[in-house]
Amino acid sequence: MSERVRIKEVEVLSDDWYVLKKTTFDYRRTNGEWQTQSRETYDRGNGATILLYNLEQQTVILTRQFRFPAYANGLADGLLIETAAGLLDQASPEARIRAEVEEETGYRVNAVEKVFEAYMSPGSVTEKLFFFVAAYEGTSRLNSGGGVASDGEDIEVLELSFTASLSMMKEGEIQDGKTIMLLQHAALTLFYDGDKT
Secondary structure, three states: OOOOEEEEEEEEEEEOOOEEEEEEEEEEOOOOOEEEEEEEEEEOOOEEEEEEEEOOOOEEEEEEEEOHHHHHOOOOOOEEEEOEEEEOOOOOHHHHHHHHHHHHHOEOOOOOEEEEEEEOOOOOEOOEEEEEEEEOOHHHEOOOOOOOHHHOOOOEEEEEEHHHHHHHHHOOOOOOHHHHHHHHHHHHOOOOOOOOO
16 A cells, blocks of 8 residues: 555445445645545456457457447447457456457457556546457357347447458547557557568
């Protein structure tokens, strides 16, 4: 724990879907002065996400699903194109992403590579995401995917050329942050042709 933070009070505002807390704390500023601050944090646990890629075909696997918060914030149909992802729910990031990718896309992957970790919205959400990539083949697909209906998931699986996915990102058809980060990573490392400067 940091010597610059003294927790004074924690109030649970909501514990329905996930946990929303209001915390009052003292923070020692760089100049040495203590300042009382209050922040709300939304704790939904940590998660993992993965980009499936096929270098021979030059393709990636993405998903499309309805996201109510995006819809409420102006996304006309509420459908976001994303990499497969899910909360850890007490599992290791590697174990959880293997299960999640099979649930959502129908593909089974064994060798997953963690490429980085990131806090996606640290001003209010506690979640840290673990980012993975994995190669896939057509024979890796066990079923049609689609997610878990009882969890409200209704997921469409998309196999796109990598070039098309980058164009969709540029044109604003892909607006999901984690997906953009993994596509950029793939452009710099996996699909890098050596001629870029």
